[in-house]
Amino acid sequence: MNICAGIVLFNPEIERLNENIEHIRKQVPMLILVDNGSSNLENVKSLICGLPNIILLENGKNLGIAQALNRILRKAQKEHYEWVLTLDQDSVSTDGLIREYRDFLENCSEKNIGCLTCNIVDRNFSLEKREEGFEDIDYCITSGSLMNVEITLSVGGFDESMFIDKVDCDVCINLRQHGYRIVRIAYEGLLHEIGHAKQINLGFRKWELYNHSSFRRYYMCRNASYLLRKYHNGYVFKMFLKEIFQFFLVLLFEEDKKEKAGKSIKGFFDGFKASPACSKG
Structure with missing residues (x-):
């Protein structure tokens, strides 16, 4: 089962980004970074210089998170990956997140899963979570989501006219309308922060x-x-x-x-x- 990861960048805080990259790059064979015109792009390049299996794609200006996510999906497809983990630049995954997702998919007989997510720990407060097993849900945030590349692109990917905010809501609704499931597993797999909440x-x-x-x-x-x-x-x-x-x-x-x-x-x-x-x- 081929799984890669992708992060959208826009003026990232370098120390937090480094923590993010270090936690995920050990779990996947390829990490795709798409930069939306960051003013500190040279700092990003210095951070990843010499690190193997990291691809940096530069948009040159801010084209929005939806466009950048679609670019990650298309690059993953081109490199023959079946699944891509999408992350915010300031989110940090646990070291076992990909293992947990892989174990679930390998032991699941269902073939219509469009997206997997996990329990999320917010730096300000805890989001809703499930204690055990898994459940079908209506919506999940982009960060920490394991997207089926072929399925997501087949329904149109992320709506680029939205630019930023609720693009995750849109893609989840779209996937469910096409008969695909959004599934959350009972694993605390992501440390996340929503603004200064x-x-x-x-x-x-x-x-x-x-x-x-x-x-x-x-x-x-x-x-x-x-x-x-x-x-x-x-x-x-x-x-x-x-x-x-x-x-x-x-x-x-x-x-x-x-x-x-x-x-x-x-x-x-x-x-x-x-x-x-x-x-x-």
């Missing part, structure tokens, strides 16, 4: 504040309404409502409210105006 208690439940920039707020809101127009299903509608609620949390609890609010509102309207990309089927 913190939790607040509003009485009836806890909510996360991510303190994203106004640039990110634009794409979060833009792609929430874009996906609602693209898929017209209950899952996406709930995600859209959650983004509206998150908008009000930003107004109440975060800094730079005026700028973030303006970008968010523009994002919501731009998403509804955008023409959704067609999925292959």
Whole structure:
């Protein structure tokens, strides 16, 4: 079973990236890096200089995470890999992650798995996890996901019109609509961090504040309404409502409210105006 890994880079923190690379490169025969116009690209090149089986592909400018992920998939396909582990530049895998994924796939009789994920430990707080076995889920984040290369490309890959934010949600919906499964195994395989997040208690439940920039707020809101127009299903509608609620949390609890609010509102309207990309089927 051929498995490689890929990381999308944009102005990475070099020490964290080094930790990321060191943990994953010992587990796979090839690591693909796609750089989206990092200002510290020379530092990245110095970091990987002399390390075997690392391929660096340069975009020259920021073409978005979806384009970079598709480039990783196409390179993996060209090199005859069946599966590719996608990682964020600041995520760190455990040393046993690929072994756990491989063991699951080799002992699983099902042939319609499009993506595998694991339990994720966030540096700020724990994400939802399963204690044992495995389960089918609706959605998983890109980082730590083991993507079936042929299947993902056959349904159209990542939607490059989305640029950044919720591209993982889109590809998961697309895979499931084509009859493929998203499966989470009960293994804590990734140390991850979502922005500079913190939790607040509003009485009836806890909510996360991510303190994203106004640039990110634009794409979060833009792609929430874009996906609602693209898929017209209950899952996406709930995600859209959650983004509206998150908008009000930003107004109440975060800094730079005026700028973030303006970008968010523009994002919501731009998403509804955008023409959704067609999925292959």
